[in-house]
Amino acid sequence: MNPEVVALLFSWNWEPPVVAGLILAVGSYTAGWWRLRQRPRGTAVAPLWRACCYWSGLILVGLSLLSPVATFSRLLFFMHMTQHVLLLQAAPLILLGRPMLPVLWSLPRAVRRELALLMVPSNPLHGPYHALTHPAVGISAYVITLAAWHAPALYDSAQGETLLHELEHTLFLGCSLLAWWTIVNPTGGPRRLSYGRAIFYLLPVMFEPHVLAMVLTFANRPLYVTYQLVPRLWGLSVLVDQQIGGAIMWVAGGIPHLVAVLVLVVLVLRQEERQAQRLEG
Amino acid sequence: MRFIQSVAGGLAGSQAEGVGVDALVLRGVLTLPPKGERTGFPLAACKRRVSRPRPGTEEGSAVTAPLRAPGSWTVTVAAILTALFLAAPVSANGGTIRVGSQPAGPFEVTVFTSPTPLEVGKADVSVAVQRAGTNDMVLNAQVSVVAEPMGQQGAGGTFVATHEQATNKLLYAANVRLPSAGLWRFTVDVRSDLGAGSVAFEAEASEPSLLSNPALLLLAVPPAALGLWWLSRTRRRAKS
Numbered sequence: 001m002n003p004e005v006v007a008l009l010f011s012w013n014w015e016p017p018v019v020a021g022l023i024l025a026v027g028s029y030t031a032g033w034w035r036l037r038q039r040p041r042g043t044a045v046a047p048l049w050r051a052c053c054y055w056s057g058l059i060l061v062g063l064s065l066l067s068p069v070a071t072f073s074r075l076l077f078f079m080h081m082t083q084h085v086l087l088l089q090a091a092p093l094i095l096l097g098r099p100m101l102p103v104l105w106s107l108p109r110a111v112r113r114e115l116a117l118l119m120v121p122s123n124p125l126h127g128p129y130h131a132l133t134h135p136a137v138g139i140s141a142y143v144i145t146l147a148a149w150h151a152p153a154l155y156d157s158a159q160g161e162t163l164l165h166e167l168e169h170t171l172f173l174g175c176s177l178l179a180w181w182t183i184v185n186p187t188g189g190p191r192r193l194s195y196g197r198a199i200f201y202l203l204p205v206m207f208e209p210h211v212l213a214m215v216l217t218f219a220n221r222p223l224y225v226t227y228q229l230v231p232r233l234w235g236l237s238v239l240v241d242q243q244i245g246g247a248i249m250w251v252a253g254g255i256p257h258l259v260a261v262l263v264l265v266v267l268v269l270r271q272e273e274r275q276a277q278r279l280e281g
Numbered sequence: 282m283r284f285i286q287s288v289a290g291g292l293a294g295s296q297a298e299g300v301g302v303d304a305l306v307l308r309g310v311l312t313l314p315p316k317g318e319r320t321g322f323p324l325a326a327c328k329r330r331v332s333r334p335r336p337g338t339e340e341g342s343a344v345t346a347p348l349r350a351p352g353s354w355t356v357t358v359a360a361i362l363t364a365l366f367l368a369a370p371v372s373a374n375g376g377t378i379r380v381g382s383q384p385a386g387p388f389e390v391t392v393f394t395s396p397t398p399l400e401v402g403k404a405d406v407s408v409a410v411q412r413a414g415t416n417d418m419v420l421n422a423q424v425s426v427v428a429e430p431m432g433q434q435g436a437g438g439t440f441v442a443t444h445e446q447a448t449n450k451l452l453y454a455a456n457v458r459l460p461s462a463g464l465w466r467f468t469v470d471v472r473s474d475l476g477a478g479s480v481a482f483e484a485e486a487s488e489p490s491l492l493s494n495p496a497l498l499l500l501a502v503p504p505a506a507l508g509l510w511w512l513s514r515t516r517r518r519a520k521s
Contacts, residue, residue, distance in 0.1 A: 007450035013449070071449045
């Protein structure tokens with residue numbers, strides 16, 4: 001096998017804090033999920049498909065931060081775009097796992113109760129939490145974060161800077177979680193938006209990556225200084241690398257949004273059908 | 282039954298009803314409802330006393346009991362995770378570009394250093410070696426890094442850079458010890474059957490700061506969480 005391909009396959013970046021975070025996230029969820037399923041009718045409350053969604057989301061986070069995708073993101077723009085797409089797409093899967101309930105159930109009963117009391121509407125923490133998960137906050141945070149970090153000045157300044165680069169990735173995952181919160185509704189409480197409105201809510205989130213991808217793909221010069229300084233691999237010029245990155249964002253960046261819109265359309269139609277049946281009945 | 286339906290209600294959950302915010306979480310904290318029961322918001326069951334079920338009793342029938350101390354395995358796992366969180370992330374994964382594709386004999390050499398900025402202690406110097414003209418990566422070279430303090434006390438040294446020490450296996454990495462703050466001169470020597478070449482650069486090393494390991498900031502989380510919990514508990518007690 002080509003030694004460069006071998007080097008690519010073995011370039012895993014086992015950052016201890018990321019590994020510890022993932023072990024904690026998987027361990028606490030799985031322990032609580034298992035505990036829930038041991039209870040009468042627990043399989044209905046903690047179904048396998050939700051756990052699979054959650055684990056898949058964390059696998060995407062792991063791939064994006066630990067795999068050769070992360071290692072080579074410093075040298076190749078398209079690897080960096082792949083990393084961002086993986087991080088952004090992990091969010092809906094993590095939320096579909098409804099992690100709060102299993103994670104709470106992984107804790108001792110007394111701690112579980114105290115934590116639950118923090119979420120009661122009369123608790124002072126409830127106000128900020130309610131504001132943070134507001135649809136307007138979620139969508140604004142997502143759109144602004146995605147646009148700002150792809151601006152050449154900010155993008156270049158984050159490369160090589162440990163703290164700023166980690167902040168970039170934290171914001172990508174965090175804002176994506178906030179944006180998807182309204183759609184997935186991971187707490188099972190009342191929805192903040194109806195299914196119909198949720199479709200319109202998703203539109204900017206769905207189209208923004210396409211706009212960015214168009215700019216990247218059709219630019220006639222390299223936009224980021226970083227990749228003009230690093231060694232070029234496999235004969236890829238800086239511009240071709242940028243175009244591949246744009247294409248990845250274009251194709252893969254919108255897939256979860258498209259799936260979500262289709263599901264929401266089905267839910268709207270089903271809801272209208274039920275209403276019509278009720279009127280007829 | 283309605284509760285179970287809302288919990289298992291597919292992608293979007295139940296749109297029709299809910300009890301305040303986070304019904305699922307609040308309900309799930311307590312015992313799962315028996316079949317056929319219509320559950321409302323179970324705040325009445327959220328009592329402040331610490332309780333756990335007695336053997337042979339339902340979990341819902343609370344019996345006041347002291348909170349158990351965590352088991353030894355819990356402490357072990359927590360200690361390992363804490364150590365991982367706080368481990369210094371000096372990774373040979375690039376960093377600041379000090380020398381960008383500079384000709385050095387038959388090679389073109391790029392040098393990265395991390396962390397950014399360089400600090401007293403361990404630093405990573407990663408080197409990419411390419412054949413001049415073709416840009417093919419040279420993977421069988423011998424690479425060494427010489428670090429010398431400029432105008433200040435402290436011993437430098439020569440450090441061998443290898444693929445094994447690098448996260449990115451296309452690069453050569455050396456773990457360089459910088460014993461003192463100040464200006465340092467780094468010389469990277471590359472040798473292979475193609476010939477030899479070297480590049481040099483200067484960089485400032487500063488005293489380590491708290492921000493050099495962002496994971497250390499996580500140390501603030503437990504006291505902050507305890508503070509919030511205490512505040513919340515005090516308010517609840519005052520109200521009741």
